[in-house]
Amino acid sequence: MGGEDGLEDRASMTPAQPGRRRRGRLERLLSRVTDEGIAEAEWGDLEEEAAVIRQRHGRLVSRMWIWLQGIRLILGWIPRDPRFAARWVREVAMEGWTDGGRRLVAVLGALAAIPAAVLVVSGLLYSLSGSRAVEQALDSTLFEPQGLVYRVLLHPVTVLGGLALALTLNLIPLLRIRLDRQSGNLIGTLAVRLRAAHLAVSAVGLTLLALILAYAFTENFAVVPRPPAAAKVEAAVAVGAGWTGVRPADGEWIVHEIAGVPLALSASPSRFMMFESCRSWSLQVGPELSSDTTRTRELVPNCTWEPTP
């Protein structure tokens, strides 16, 4: 079958290499973005064409060509396979870890969590030690606002970003998530692998995150006592010699002459305030002003339990 086509015949003029060649990085990557069999066939086609290019233009050009075409092939597969993301997460992020890769990830995660650990430990020391010497030492080293440590190591981006990185790097190799559809229901399974290094870094990271969040929550949502609410002002009616006064609940006094001319209470608010607690009022024109009621009217409260001023 295909052996009769020109390309392979031409390519076969180069010394044959029996057996399967070791797969390169790009070929392994290709096999991760598409099916293993498809990747094998496609890379075989690339090798076959590259053999012809090698004869014409040399080994360097052929290797460059195969790399370029390989990259384009991989990129061509990525957006066209809707299951790529799910497959990648399952086979690469969750499964595709070597022992060395896992160790490296655990170490990187632990390093990334250091700023958060420094912040939490120093904060606890500061608030719980009760020692002035410790406080002064921390103030002059970690908590010095102009210091590099404070500005870089304890910067929120460094602390929270490092923590997020540490958790991401260590939780992905730990967790295995499966979603299966069974008789119309979507069933999710979460499995945690027992990998000591990842578990330790994840546990420390989650603890630090919980402490930081708890501190931020209590600081931001601290209970501050409100000022006492003003006493409720009850409705009242007052009657005086030639005057009536009405105060609605939580309102202000409205005082009328019996003849019907309104007179604002603001004429003498301070004096009204003095008798605010009186339940029974009588208002009358002050004796000193009664001779000239058309020009100035002073309202004088007359509390039945208080002596008339």
Place this chain on the structure above:
Amino acid sequence: MSGELLSRVEEILLLVVWDLGDGAYGVPIREQVGRLLGRKLSVGAVYVPLERLVAGGFLRTVDGDPTPVRGGRRKRYYHLTPRGLRALKETRKVTERLWAGKTAWKTGRA
């Protein structure tokens, strides 16, 4: 079959696979498409639609034997399926209907 229309690239690939018969695998398909179009397409531009046609049931594949020049990798031969043939005929019919009576293009009139 009705309404199973192919894109232009899919139509070309199916016709090329049909034309190549038993020798239709990646390298000659890409060469043939390049000859027809007058330019060589990238490897990805051929393989990705080919696999889409396989997934759609228009093509089926048969694995060949590993060969030394391919580094011991197998070939993947493509064959037209009855469904692919029907889709080609349907696409051709639609194209012919669309072109029916369109002779004025030679004079430049719509």
